[in-house]
Amino acid sequence: MFSQKQALLLDMNSTFMFDEDRFGETEDYSIHYHKTGGLLPKKEVNTIIRSAYAYLDERYPDEKYRYSFPSVENAIQKTVACELENNEITKIVDTFSFHEMGYIPDEYITALHKLNYKYKLAVVIDIWSPKSAWLKLFSESGIEKLFAASSFSSDHGMVKPSPEPFAQVIAQLAIRNNQGLVVGDSIRRDLGGAKAAGIDCVLVGGAEHPDAMACYENLLDFCHKF
Ligand SMILES: [Mg+2]
Numbered sequence: 001m002f003s004q005k006q007a008l009l010l011d012m013n014s015t016f017m018f019d020e021d022r023f024g025e026t027e028d029y030s031i032h033y034h035k036t037g038g039l040l041p042k043k044e045v046n047t048i049i050r051s052a053y054a055y056l057d058e059r060y061p062d063e064k065y066r067y068s069f070p071s072v073e074n075a076i077q078k079t080v081a082c083e084l085e086n087n088e089i090t091k092i093v094d095t096f097s098f099h100e101m102g103y104i105p106d107e108y109i110t111a112l113h114k115l116n117y118k119y120k121l122a123v124v125i126d127i128w129s130p131k132s133a134w135l136k137l138f139s140e141s142g143i144e145k146l147f148a149a150s151s152f153s154s155d156h157g158m159v160k161p162s163p164e165p166f167a168q169v170i171a172q173l174a175i176r177n178n179q180g181l182v183v184g185d186s187i188r189r190d191l192g193g194a195k196a197a198g199i200d201c202v203l204v205g206g207a208e209h210p211d212a213m214a215c216y217e218n219l220l221d222f223c224h225k226f
Helices: 029-035 044-060 074-080 084-099 106-118 132-140 164-173 187-197 219-224
Strands: 008-010 120-125 145-150 181-184 198-206 215-218
Touching: 008 164, 029 044, 029 084, 044 074, 044 084, 074 084, 074 120, 106 120, 106 215, 106 219, 120 164, 145 164, 164 181, 164 187, 181 187, 187 198, 198 219
Parallel strands: 008 120, 008 181, 120 145, 181 198, 198 215
Antiparallel strands: none
8 A cells, every 4th residue: 555655754742652741730840840950939830831831722723823833932931920030941941841742652662663674764743842852762762863854843833734844854855745654643733734745644543534545543553564
């Protein structure tokens, strides 16, 4: 079915990373923040992060921000009641990214290596925080060299389903659209973005849609087909 495909353009969250976005009402952000040496009291730091999260969460589905999604730092500065010192902002952004980032199960790390025998791999990732924490995790997990191309939305502010991040990765890979295959869990963001960019897509994670080339329970299931 995928005989002409040379490269997989992988989504990250809920595709090979899980338990991301821990921003529930009961989260205590001060635990991580105080470990980083932050000086603000618990109540204040929790309010700052909840407000910044709400600011971004409201805008994430809004088409108006598809090509200019705000950064976490920008969201903090827009919502904070009083001025913060730069080193405090850095610690709050670090805390935000700690709660935004999930983990990569070992079997998914193995699957990525296995898929890389057959395909060039790339990632098309929407994250709100700067990418440094994710790059560190990729490196610690031994997968950083698997990705021949990448797009992180927080680098350029373009979020899926904009077709642009997909088009940029296709250009980085120097392949034609019909040689790429998007693999993601979201009908709207991954399938929608892939379709808008003119690239085939398979869904993993349980969602099904007639526009997808195929649908799999998860990335491991997709990987087992090879
Ligand atoms: Mg996803």
